[in-house]
Amino acid sequence: MKKKDKVKPRTQIFGSSLKERTFNYYIRETEEDTKSFNESLFNKTNLDNVDFYLFQSINNEEKMRDMLFGLAYFYDTNFTGNRDFIHIPNISTITDNAVQYPVIIATKKDELGNDAIIGATTVKMENNSSISDNPYFPTKNENVLSITGVLSSCDATFRDGSRVRGVGKQLFKSAIKGAYKINKNENIRLICEIDCRNKNSMNSVCKAVRELNDEAINVQLGIVGYYEVLDKKNKMVEAPTFVLEIDLSGEKDINHQEKVFDFNGCGIAYNELNEELLEVIRNNTKEYRRFINSKEGNIVVYHRIKAIDALKVTLKTGDTVEGNERVPVLQSINVEYA
Numbered sequence: 378m379k380k381k382d383k384v385k386p387r388t389q390i391f392g393s394s395l396k397e398r399t400f401n402y403y404i405r406e407t408e409e410d411t412k413s414f415n416e417s418l419f420n421k422t423n424l425d426n427v428d429f430y431l432f433q434s435i436n437n438e439e440k441m442r443d444m445l446f447g448l449a450y451f452y453d454t455n456f457t458g459n460r461d462f463i464h465i466p467n468i469s470t471i472t473d474n475a476v477q478y479p480v481i482i483a484t485k486k487d488e489l490g491n492d493a494i495i496g497a498t499t500v501k502m503e504n505n506s507s508i509s510d511n512p513y514f515p516t517k518n519e520n521v522l523s524i525t526g527v528l529s530s531c532d533a534t535f536r537d538g539s540r541v542r543g544v545g546k547q548l549f550k551s552a553i554k555g556a557y558k559i560n561k562n563e564n565i566r567l568i569c570e571i572d573c574r575n576k577n578s579m580n581s582v583c584k585a586v587r588e589l590n591d592e593a594i595n596v597q598l599g600i601v602g603y604y605e606v607l608d609k610k611n612k613m614v615e616a617p618t619f620v621l622e623i624d625l626s627g628e629k630d631i632n633h634q635e636k637v638f639d640f641n642g643c644g645i646a647y648n649e650l651n652e653e654l655l656e657v658i659r660n661n662t663k664e665y666r667r668f669i670n671s672k673e674g675n676i677v678v679y680h681r682i683k684a685i686d687a688l689k690v691t692l693k694t695g696d697t698v699e700g701n702e703r704v705p706v707l708q709s710i711n712v713e714y715a
Contacts (some may be wrong), residue, residue, distance in 0.1 A: 395520065396502060396627050399559055403479040403500065404431050406555040414547050425535045427495065427544065429551060432480035444494070445471055445481070451494040453707045455531050460605055460703035462575045474499045483544050495530035500552050510685070512670035512677035513604050514568060522559075524552045524569040527578065545578075549585035553623050560625040561583055567623040571617055572639060573603065573654055574694040582621065583588055584690050595627035595648035599684035601657055605651075607676040613651035614675065617658055620621060621687055630685040636661060641695035650697060664710065 407429040408569055418419040432448075435441045449468040456463055466474065474480055483496030501523040503510075508517045529544035549569075586598040598615045602620040605613055622632070640657055644650030663683040670677050 386404050389575075392548065398563070398632055399500075399502065399522075399555075400431065400433060400479055400561050403481065403551070403555045404434050404560070406551055406662070407431055407434075407481055410547060410551045410554070413633075414543075414635065417613055418438070420661065424604055427483055427485050427541065427699070428492070429481060429483050432475055432482050438571065445475065448480075448482070448492050448497060448687070449495060450707055451530070452526070452528060453705045456528055459572070459574070459698045459701045461697075461701060462572045462578070463526065463528065465703070474501075478502055478557075481548055481550065483529070492618060493533075495533040495541060496528065496548050498527040498548045498552060500555070501525055508668070509670045511571065512668065512672050512679060513618075514602070515668045515670070515679055516566070520563065520565040522556050522565055522567045522584075524549065527581070528571075536640065545581040546584045548588060549582045553585060553596060556595065556623070557589075557596060557625050567625060568713055569621050569623075571619050571621060573619050573638065573658060574616060574698050576692050576694060579619075579687065579692060584624070586688065597624040597627050597629060597631055598622075598687040599624060599631045600662075600682070600687050600690065602681045603662070603678055603685045604679045609674065611676075613650065613655065616651050617655050622678075622684070628715070629684065631686050633686045633689060634690050635691070636685050637691045637693065639693040640697045641693050643697050658684065 401581075410429045411427070415427065430599065432441070432444060435444065445468060448471050449466070452465050452471075454463065465530070478499045481498050482494060483499065484492040485495050487493040502691055503516075503521050503523070504519065505521075507510055510514045510517075514521065514523070527545055527548050530541070533541040533544070534543060548704070553567065553579065556565060558566055560567075569582060586596060589596055598618050598621055601622045603617050604620065604709050605617050606615050638657055639659055640654055643653035643657065662680070664680050665683060666681045668679040668681070670679075
C-alpha cells in the first residue's frame with residue numbers, strides 16, 4: 378500500500394472542553410502570526426499581506442465550502458515531489474479534518490482580489506485508550522497533537538515578482554506556539570512525522586524551532602522514534618518515517634551530538650531502497666523499545682529511540698528521492714471565494 382493511500386487511524390479525540398480550548402488558542406495564535414509575518418515583509422503593500430487563520434474561524438458558509446474545494450485543489454497541484462513525502466488528502470478527508478481538527482490556512486490576495494491559498498496544515502488531536510490505537514506513535518491516556526500535511530505554494534509571488542518564502546516555516550511556528558501556550562495549562566505532547574529523506578520539511582521545522590528559541594520560547598526538537606510498514610510478505614512498502622517530538626518544556630533528555638544520516642548509495646546495489654534506508658537509521662540510533670501492531674493488512678513497527686537533537690542532524694539523501702514523483706489528479710477546479 379502506498380503512503381498516499383494510507384488512512385491514519387481514527388483515535389479518541391481530546392475531551393470536549395480541551396478540544397474547544399485548543400481551537401480557541403489556535404484562533405488567537407494565527408491572528409498574532411499574521412501580524413508578525415507581514416511585519417517581516419518590510420515595504421510590501423497591504424495587497425501583498427499573507428493572512429494566517431483557522432479554517433473554522435470563517436463565518437461565511439459559501440466561503441467555507443469553496444475553501445474546502447480550494448484546499449483539495451491546493452494539495453493536489455502544489456506537491457509533485459516524491460509521493461512518499463506527504464499524504465495528499467481528498468475532499469472527503471479535508472472535510473472530515475475540518476470538522477474534527479484545527480486547520481491552519483495561509484492565503485494571499487491574487488490579481489483579482491480573491492483569497493488564494495498558499496499554505497496549509499492540520500493539527501490533529503488524540504488521546505488513546507490503548508497503546509495500539511495509533512501504531513505510528515503508540516501512546517496511552519496522553520493528549521497528543523500532531524502537525525500534519527504542512528505544505529506551501531511552490532509558485533506564490535509578491536507583486537514585484539519575488540517569491541513568497543517562509544510560509545511552511547511559519548505554519549510550523551504557528552502550530553508549535555499554539556501548543557506551547559496550551560501546554561502551560563494542559564499536559565500535552567506535540568509531534569510531527571517526516572520521511573527520513575525529506576530535507577525540505579526537516580529544514581522548515583528546524584528553522585521554526587530556532588526562531589522560536591531566538592524569541593525566548595524554550596522548546597527542543599528531537600527525533601524520538603521511527604516506523605516501518607511491512608506487507609504480509611514482510612517487505613517494506615514505504616521508506617522509514619521519522620517521528621519528531623517538539624519538547625514543549627525544553628527540559629527532556631536529548632542527545633545533542635552532531636548526527637549524519639548518509640543515504641547516498643542506498644538502493645543501488647540490491648534495489649532494496651527502503652531496507653537499506655532502514656539499515657542506515659538502525660546504525661545511527663539507539664533503540665529503547667519496539668512496538669509491533671497490524672493496520673489495514675500491514676504490520677507497523679514503531680521504534681522508540683534515544684532522542685536525537687534534530688537541529689544537529691544532517692540528511693544526505695543523494696538520489697534516493699528520485700523516480701517516485703506524483704502526478705496531480707485534479708486538472709482544474711473553478712473556485713470563486715465570497
